[in-house]
Amino acid sequence: MDVLKKVPVREQAPDIRNHNFEEVCLGYNKEEAMEEATRCLNCKNAQCVKGCPVSINIPAFIDEVKKGNIEEAYKIIGQSSALPAICGRVCPQESQCEGKCIRGIKGEAVSIGKLERFVADWARENDIKPEKADSTNGKKVAVIGSGPSGLTCAGDLAKLGYEVTIFEALHEAGGVLVYGIPEFRLPKDTVVKHEIENVKSLGVKIDTNVVIGKSVTIDQLMEEEGFDAVFIGSGAGLPRFMGIPGENANGVFSANEYLTRNNLMKAFKEDYDTPIAAGKKVAVVGGGNVAMDAARTALRLGAEVHIVYRRSEAELPARAEEVHHAKEEGIVFDLLTNPKEILVDENGWVKGMKCIKMELGEPDASGRRKPVEIEGSDFELELDTVIMALGTSPNPLISSTTKGLEVNKRACIVADEEFGRTSKEGVFAGGDAVTGAATVILAMGAGKAAAKGIHEYLSNK
Amino acid sequence: MYKILKAEKLAEKIYLMDVSAPRIAKHCQPGQFIIAKIDEKGERIPLTICDYDRENGTITIVFQIVGASTLRMSEMKAGEAFADFVGPLGQASEWIKEDIETLKNKKMLFVAGGVGTAPVYPQVKWLHEHGIDADVIIGSKTKDLLILEDMMKEVAGNLYVTTDDGSYERKGMVTEVIKDLVVNQGKKYDVCVAIGPMIMMKFVCLLTKELELPTIVSMNPIMVDGTGMCGACRLNVGGEIKFACVDGPEFDGHKVDFDQAMKRQQQYKTAEGRAMLAAQEGDTHHGGCGNCN
Numbered sequence A: 001m002d003v004l005k006k007v008p009v010r011e012q013a014p015d016i017r018n019h020n021f022e023e024v025c026l027g028y029n030k031e032e033a034m035e036e037a038t039r040c041l042n043c044k045n046a047q048c049v050k051g052c053p054v055s056i057n058i059p060a061f062i063d064e065v066k067k068g069n070i071e072e073a074y075k076i077i078g079q080s081s082a083l084p085a086i087c088g089r090v091c092p093q094e095s096q097c098e099g100k101c102i103r104g105i106k107g108e109a110v111s112i113g114k115l116e117r118f119v120a121d122w123a124r125e126n127d128i129k130p131e132k133a134d135s136t137n138g139k140k141v142a143v144i145g146s147g148p149s150g151l152t153c154a155g156d157l158a159k160l161g162y163e164v165t166i167f168e169a170l171h172e173a174g175g176v177l178v179y180g181i182p183e184f185r186l187p188k189d190t191v192v193k194h195e196i197e198n199v200k201s202l203g204v205k206i207d208t209n210v211v212i213g214k215s216v217t218i219d220q221l222m223e224e225e226g227f228d229a230v231f232i233g234s235g236a237g238l239p240r241f242m243g244i245p246g247e248n249a250n251g252v253f254s255a256n257e258y259l260t261r262n263n264l265m266k267a268f269k270e271d272y273d274t275p276i277a278a279g280k281k282v283a284v285v286g287g288g289n290v291a292m293d294a295a296r297t298a299l300r301l302g303a304e305v306h307i308v309y310r311r312s313e314a315e316l317p318a319r320a321e322e323v324h325h326a327k328e329e330g331i332v333f334d335l336l337t338n339p340k341e342i343l344v345d346e347n348g349w350v351k352g353m354k355c356i357k358m359e360l361g362e363p364d365a366s367g368r369r370k371p372v373e374i375e376g377s378d379f380e381l382e383l384d385t386v387i388m389a390l391g392t393s394p395n396p397l398i399s400s401t402t403k404g405l406e407v408n409k410r411a412c413i414v415a416d417e418e419f420g421r422t423s424k425e426g427v428f429a430g431g432d433a434v435t436g437a438a439t440v441i442l443a444m445g446a447g448k449a450a451a452k453g454i455h456e457y458l459s460n461k
Numbered sequence B: 001m002y003k004i005l006k007a008e009k010l011a012e013k014i015y016l017m018d019v020s021a022p023r024i025a026k027h028c029q030p031g032q033f034i035i036a037k038i039d040e041k042g043e044r045i046p047l048t049i050c051d052y053d054r055e056n057g058t059i060t061i062v063f064q065i066v067g068a069s070t071l072r073m074s075e076m077k078a079g080e081a082f083a084d085f086v087g088p089l090g091q092a093s094e095w096i097k098e099d100i101e102t103l104k105n106k107k108m109l110f111v112a113g114g115v116g117t118a119p120v121y122p123q124v125k126w127l128h129e130h131g132i133d134a135d136v137i138i139g140s141k142t143k144d145l146l147i148l149e150d151m152m153k154e155v156a157g158n159l160y161v162t163t164d165d166g167s168y169e170r171k172g173m174v175t176e177v178i179k180d181l182v183v184n185q186g187k188k189y190d191v192c193v194a195i196g197p198m199i200m201m202k203f204v205c206l207l208t209k210e211l212e213l214p215t216i217v218s219m220n221p222i223m224v225d226g227t228g229m230c231g232a233c234r235l236n237v238g239g240e241i242k243f244a245c246v247d248g249p250e251f252d253g254h255k256v257d258f259d260q261a262m263k264r265q266q267q268y269k270t271a272e273g274r275a276m277l278a279a280q281e282g283d284t285h286h287g288g289c290g291n292c293n
Helices: A030-037 A058-067 A070-078 A084-090 A102-106 A112-125 A148-159 A188-201 A218-223 A255-262 A289-300 A320-329 A440-459 B022-027 B068-074 B100-104 B114-129 B149-155 B174-184 B198-210 B258-265 B269-284
Strands: A025-027 A140-144 A163-167 A205-207 A229-232 A252-254 A281-285 A304-308 A332-334 A337-344 A350-363 A369-373 A379-382 A385-388 A427-429 B002-011 B014-020 B033-037 B045-053 B058-064 B084-089 B108-113 B135-140 B159-163 B191-195 B215-218 B234-237 B240-243 B250-252
Touching: A025 A112, A030 A058, A030 A112, A058 A070, A058 A112, A070 A084, A070 A112, A084 A112, A084 A188, A084 A440, A112 A188, A140 A148, A140 A218, A148 A163, A148 A188, A148 A229, A148 A440, A188 A205, A218 A229, A229 A440, A252 A255, A255 A289, A255 A385, A281 A289, A289 A304, A289 A320, A289 A385, A304 A337, A350 A385, A427 A440, B022 B045, B022 B058, B022 B084, B033 B058, B045 B068, B045 B084, B045 B114, B058 B068, B058 B114, B108 B114, B108 B174, B108 B198, B114 B135, B114 B149, B114 B191, B135 B149, B135 B174, B149 B159, B159 B174, B174 B198, B191 B198, B198 B215, B198 B258, B234 B250, B234 B258
Parallel strands: A140 A163, A140 A229, A163 A205, A229 A427, A252 A385, A281 A304, A281 A385, A304 A332, B108 B135, B108 B191, B135 B159, B191 B215
Antiparallel strands: A337 A350, A350 A369, A350 A379, B002 B014, B014 B058, B033 B045, B033 B084, B045 B058, B215 B250, B234 B240
């Protein structure tokens, strides 16, 4: 074996997987995982751990994999992460743990994400459960939202003996893990449901169909229903649109709608009632993970798909693996291209999109070079569907109905990074509701921090 | 699970149900809606609340069969249950927040069209319970499709019923009744609330704009989550994008772009229609449209 290279991971071939919704990456088997584990140098001052938002003891778990003690490896990961099967699949490892791996200086980093995934999948297949608290301490905590931050916060608090109830607005638990990230990247029945069952097995109760701010407010939860503390992990919020002409035409969707119809409402399965306008020629506007997910979904539903992004490839915010997979599957990247107008036919349906070519100018506030229009470079793309994947703005449902909860000028909830404390006593927050749209693992990190904050707050009360 | 306590057919394709949903019944207000889902494979169906009983913890909904899921819903009986029932969603009617004495001095006219009579009812009832009698116009295609007339009679001030074909009471559109009341009879109204099919609300708004009568409408566009997440329900209101689920469902009718909203309403028509045909025809459904197997 070449120690400079990762043990290759098996994947579905691009021209097969672009017609199905099965998972793209097949993961390591035990032999492959043990072989990959031998590449870890077991650094004393491990940089990878510093790159992990939930500080998993990476060298320790890899060392157990190396020895073939997978159950032990699972326990080590479980000390830091409640959702390893998910993180192994959706974390941007290249900019976190693997980005700091010493192996990566000369050759390829250790495949930490794939090893984590293997350990979690092995535990599931062998029915290993996380360990439950011996007794409850009688204190009640409400967690709003059952996405990555909420599940993590709830899991950590339950392990400490708290009675935790998660309130979920939708009919199914999981938040972005079920409505946003597609099946082919994160299988729902095997992986997501199982991780949620694990959190439930710690004693966490999940109440679906409860919209906090509408069905009941935070003040009512604390004053009338006896909750001692609340964690808000309500997620990102309202989809943004560009504000260009034609954007309300039929055939223009937010990525949230397109993905929700397909993932949560299972439009891709024939026996579900949910309709979806699959589209024959689709443009997805944006360059993040959500854009890649929407594009690859449309492709699987049978469309020709273009990613339209105003900066260049180097600035694409999506995970490297997603961009690589999207290209392999046949998605066309129209980079340095910006939409100016959506062209609409006489029946109100999309018929095309007027775009302009861009070039990169001086760096802007984000530090990235600012795209500037090239005069006279207008052109038209013929399309029947446009999906806007431009990010989100915060949902006011909770902030507008909770007394004394401070929001910043972007309308995100203000919470400190260390413990997730908000301006309201006993109320903590984390994840996209605080930061704006970010990643699963950052939300989990925030959920973890808030669990510490809540424990400290309730222990001293 | 959310148990159905009563299921009743009100008219051809129009049904009423009382559903046990204590959390919603405790907090809901006139103007708000719920989302119901029959089972794992059903759609999320947004329905405006028709009535609520805070003590018994029930919500009354009225719906019309328009697609595969509402067809399946119409076949549900008392004793059965919805897998999901969530709410109350959207904003309560604006006037509920007004000072009650100010409100008492206002003359309100409600215009209900077809199944839109259901969401008008809790508003008129709320006013009645607060000592305010509002005038109500109910428009129906024909006598057989008229719903909730008796219930409405109990809570309304003057009730005017009109049918498109003249099979019951007055003959003609609701707009003709508004014109008759305001122009011919010289009645003065401070605000009009119109709820019904989009085409009706559009024509009511065109008329009330002329009459300089401020008008509130309740929009029922396509929705998925109903909490602001998907943006399917977006509308152009006075040149701004508004989400019916979190900003509405009630808006200033004179600012709503109805033509665009009606086009957006058609978005899944074909797909929904096909799903409905497939459900009705069962094993005998073979398509012919080129889209089914």
